[in-house]
Amino acid sequence: MNIFYYDIAIPIPIRETFTYQSKDIIQTGTRVAIKFRNKEVVGYVIKNLKNKPSFPTTEIFEILDSEPIFKSSDLQIISWLADYYHHPIGEVFDTFCPPSLRKRIKTDPLITSFDTTYEVIKEDKIFELNAEQENCVKELKALKGFDPCLLYGVTGSGKTEIYLRISDIYLSKGKSILILVPEISLTPQLQERFINRFGDNIGIYHSRQTPKQRYDVWNKARSGEIKIVIGTRSAVLCPLHNLGLMIIDEEHDQSYKQHEGFRFSARDLSIKRAQVEDIPIILGTATPSLQTLKLVQDKKYKQINILKRANGSEPPGFIVLDINDSKLESGIAKESLDAIEMTLSQNKQVLIFINRRGFSPLYECNDCRWVAECKSCDARLVFHHGLDRLMCHRCESAYGVPKKCPECAHSNLSLQGSGTERIELFLENYFKNTTIIRLDHDTTKKKGALNEIIKKVHESDSAILIGTQMLAKGHDFPKVELGVILNCDAGITSPDINSLEKISQLLIQVSGRVGRKEGNGKVLIQTRYPEDENLRELKSGDYLNFALKNLKQKKELHHPPYTAVSLLRTSSPLAEHNIKFLEKVASILSIESDISAIGPIPSIITKSRGNFRHHLIIQTTSKTLLNKFAQDIISSVSSWKETKKVKWYFDIDPIDYS
Template structure:
């Protein structure tokens, strides 16, 4: 059996080794974790289990409690300082055996740590992007090396950085290629061009939903946009309600009777009239999970519907209640964002539909195709996880887009290797190393001047021709929470060179006069610009 073979191989070497466990969705990666933890407990040692999202902690904790009769702690940002302190104390004193947590749990002090597991290692949630920037996966590897213990990084969709590290011999890769139960779902692409739609639901998708519901199964509709509508526009003059702090459109949340900026979370009452021409003819454009739920309830009035997103889930207790309803089949149609799609096991879901994903095909982010492939594979993996056959439907106006065609034809692993070749050709990470120096202030002018002076300092202290240094440029989100944001991109093929350079220049950067008027930081291996 694949799982037993993998466990035996890992247990052969109990020293520090970064293991990349690549298993198709539903292949039993959690069972591998459990058996490795069991061996760690027998040795009298503790385990740290990292998960990318708080939403995954209830499911993981439930599974672990069913398996082990030992003290298990859950550590994440929703706990208050008192609760965190007592978990840290018990960990330091060896009074718990397993700590399950999000990225901040990595800094817990253990009496005798014997194993680190990073679940869904590809997930961008492991990256801390504000203030002190770090990647929890990379920090976990550093800690495992320091503690001289094994680390397991599990995923169905390995990051390109991890695949590169396997290529150069830094990680060891092991694969789970089969599902113990069920078979992989079938994929279908629905071309939306010229088709009548109801809230972006095609007639063929509605018919498929009806069929799967009639078979006493569950259906998952994935839409990665919360709220009722992303735009509230004046029908008379065309003015769009916009957050002045972020220069970003407000999202309409009809249930809360608010408009909300999803950049800074500022909320205002829904306006009665246009602030530009005073007309009261305000209409919403586009749709989010809230509007999709409304339309689904109209189409299927007698079918219980459950929506899981940031608006409906305020704490882990509410999430547990929602997940229990789903497992008990008291919810038949599930609607949600990534919060619903990541890592959950719903054995009765036989149809998964991905909606409104075309924007990713035209993104200016060089990581967009990687992110889409990971998202598509992860969401698709929620279907057919038991003996029931699963189906995945992707609605798109671009069914022949090369990214989509290549992914469906080759599967994630071959597709990822293809992207790696492209990255190598254009010297993009992981075949080069990026560092971003970010700066923000209330006017924007101080940040621009600050970064120009930082660039001069860097150029003055190195003549390395392999170093690429951009001019200061606006961030992808140029204004957020009232602050104008600029960045300086540094690229070099040697990470050690960049570390040495920045370590020596930080004190000189601190002496730049404009530093006192700006808020700045250094982001190594950034995932967003």
């Protein structure tokens, strides 16, 4: 009897694979049930071994898939991911496997069918294209094979209609399309337009669905029953039958990077997938990331522009409002209140952006300067008026509001600063009988709440919308004619090396919500730094020009994307454990000439959920070199006693240095 041997990836935090045996021939990419350390687990077959190993192996006791669930191109991508991000390969497999298949469950037999006849639903409003858009569709249509293309379309330029048109072309060629969006709950308008036009051919895939919903979409995509999948980062390897095109909407959005566990960038991974599958990929945005702009400069990506809004106007610039001598009411200057009043009187809507939720971000004692802080995090507590609680925005712990100072027992306590809730209460009082709509994490938590809010915005005439970043993301609110940005000073003056990129994108995206229909909107920025050079540059609203200057500076300063960076992050209940471990890593790197290690540095949020956090910044000239050093570090640290006292991992291509 023949015995076959297989290398299997098991979803555990160990960077190794394991060898098992079977009487059956099993294709790679198939799930199997095995015993591992006396527990029954599901593993993924990644290699068929030619020779009998020199050590004893155990038997695979069940083959779970009649057809591999990962194709050979997927296996190539997954092993690239495990190498590039230095993450245990079994956990990488698990990330891209529908949750129900992470258990010992058999897949349905695969019957593929791809019906090239599909119907465009006639009731959907199909927008006429202007000459610029027409040309854009023509150029996108000409993309062939692996051909990454930045679609730089200013806010309001009608990118969704372009996506619909190009999808139509691919569907008619018998190809399917994968569309990635940063956060599904924030893009109901894009989904709605695709569903309106292509009906049942659409599947939605994201991590807030039930395992059954996800399996269903995954299975239908695999068989060809669904031809377009719209999803978030977990959808990036969705097995669409005859995949012909990928679209990454809002490619600059930081939500594409996973912030916990396996920290991969879905944008970068989708590029890898397009390359392996040899298909075109479109990266659409009004505020391209510097990384993408560099790749355009290096001639690795194409760039197609739509510089005018669909209505023929240009996006609004900014009016900088110096608030150094202004008396603010709940954070709003008199000039802003006058402009709001004027807009409301014309029966239009106003958008107020403040990147802070809750009522007030600081509760302090005026006598001894005690400040309310979370017991398990290094974070100040935010007062929430609706809850009458002090909340930690890191760990979501709630605290009662002390009436007396816990330090000096005086009752001279006060709330400092404003968040969305305070602005809402203030404006309700100031503009009586005006519709005021707040859009933030707290008002959208409930299922369906965001859709309700969007509906209310559309149904209202004059109204004030108040919101955080969520309000800046892609929405189309045609009645908004005035934008007021309340607190961007922290972003402008932040020392974080990515902060300029982030704040410029945010400001442009906020301005993108304004004047979309009639094209005579304006945006006020309240600031204490009216002379700031960057703010002056950004004033015109020309993001691209600003970003290219920023990119040039990055080159001169040898910052990413011109160098390769990884953070080695640690956390442990004792700060000294982190420091000792990172110091030892830094000392072995100090003998190398082409690498610099900075740190250990306490992370900006030094303590989170009871653990201290520190990191080491590792910077070198190329990604290949960075990869080699990371590999060396992994093999060195595995035997150290310091390693056992900390949780550590690499954050490759970090977007957040805090």
